[in-house]
Amino acid sequence: MNDITFAVLGTGGIGRRTLDVSKHRDDLVPVAACDRDGVAIDHDGLDVDELLAATEGNVASDGGASAVGEASEGTGVAASRQAVPTDTPIDDVVAESDAIDAVLIALPNLEHDFIPRVADRFVAADYSGVLVDVLKRSRVIGMLDDRADAFEDRGVTFVCGAGATPGFLTGAAALAAQSFVEVEEVEIWWGVGLESGYRDNRGTVREDVAHLDGYDVETVRGMSDDEIEAIVDEHDGVLEFHDMAHADDVLLERAGICDAEDVTVGGVLDLTSDEKPTTTTVRVTGTTFDGARGTNVFRLDDATSMAANVNGPALGYLKAAVGRNRAGEYGVFGPAELMPGF
Numbered sequence: 001m002n003d004i005t006f007a008v009l010g011t012g013g014i015g016r017r018t019l020d021v022s023k024h025r026d027d028l029v030p031v032a033a034c035d036r037d038g039v040a041i042d043h044d045g046l047d048v049d050e051l052l053a054a055t056e057g058n059v060a061s062d063g064g065a066s067a068v069g070e071a072s073e074g075t076g077v078a079a080s081r082q083a084v085p086t087d088t089p090i091d092d093v094v095a096e097s098d099a100i101d102a103v104l105i106a107l108p109n110l111e112h113d114f115i116p117r118v119a120d121r122f123v124a125a126d127y128s129g130v131l132v133d134v135l136k137r138s139r140v141i142g143m144l145d146d147r148a149d150a151f152e153d154r155g156v157t158f159v160c161g162a163g164a165t166p167g168f169l170t171g172a173a174a175l176a177a178q179s180f181v182e183v184e185e186v187e188i189w190w191g192v193g194l195e196s197g198y199r200d201n202r203g204t205v206r207e208d209v210a211h212l213d214g215y216d217v218e219t220v221r222g223m224s225d226d227e228i229e230a231i232v233d234e235h236d237g238v239l240e241f242h243d244m245a246h247a248d249d250v251l252l253e254r255a256g257i258c259d260a261e262d263v264t265v266g267g268v269l270d271l272t273s274d275e276k277p278t279t280t281t282v283r284v285t286g287t288t289f290d291g292a293r294g295t296n297v298f299r300l301d302d303a304t305s306m307a308a309n310v311n312g313p314a315l316g317y318l319k320a321a322v323g324r325n326r327a328g329e330y331g332v333f334g335p336a337e338l339m340p341g342f
Helices: 012-023 048-056 089-095 112-125 139-147 146-154 168-179 204-208 218-221 225-234 248-254 308-326
Strands: 002-007 028-034 038-041 083-085 101-103 130-131 157-159 183-194 240-241 264-272 279-286 292-301 332-333
Touching: 002 012, 002 089, 002 308, 012 028, 012 048, 012 204, 012 308, 028 089, 038 089, 089 112, 101 112, 101 308, 112 139, 112 146, 112 168, 130 146, 130 308, 139 248, 139 332, 146 264, 146 332, 157 308, 168 183, 168 248, 168 279, 168 292, 168 308, 183 248, 204 225, 204 240, 248 264
Parallel strands: 002 028, 002 101, 101 130, 130 157, 157 332, 183 264
Antiparallel strands: 028 038, 038 083, 183 279, 240 264, 279 292
């Protein structure tokens, strides 16, 4: 496969780490990156180390506004010698997208339709290529499916939920399901340690707080940083989640693995330590062709970080999507659909 040029929308935690991981992938060339402060575009390839230094501590705290608000010269991406300040960062990348094979959408998604609306902007510009996101909510998948015809007409291959969960673990569940002719249940239980705390991981933590009992996306979107931090403090920095409305359920159902109602997702986020508070595990229970009932278990090593488990797979799915796109396969795909069919 030829080199793949890609852009990153958003240089908070996920965007920055994706750029960092890409330095270890020789066939991936980052050519554009943006945040609310500026945009850097170089079709020969960005100087990733310089850009990372310029955006250190650059973490958005609110939903789509973080990517499209007023530019502040000298902060975030705009602080890079490769960049220029702009009030229209996404549109600036869209304008250059003819020469970009793939776009990773690494923006906080605190409005259900935000990522779909970003996709609309590329479609409106007649972009033909790959769009990848790492969204975490079931409801958004339907909004993307509503756009499937437009993606196919424009030659867009969209991979939704391509991070860790959904994404890496969804793919693992699809592989584990191959042993069975009928899957009864998929249980995903994750553990993440982020000693750097809320202030350095605002987008990720806000997304997760919206899954706590008594909270939802609309409520969390209107909360201040201090209010979110107070919730974290109330839980002594350790948040535990059960029966999350994660997109794994819809993505596994659309791949034919099992019904969405048979998927449960939960986990523990520890903002006081970088050590994982619990081992990330996928358990797939089903019946084999010869009548045996069993459970296949997939575990992530506790030493692998959230950054490694989100951004490595995101780039892997991006590469797989480019292969599909170059073969003329367009539309909306979930991670499990890029694995062996069930």
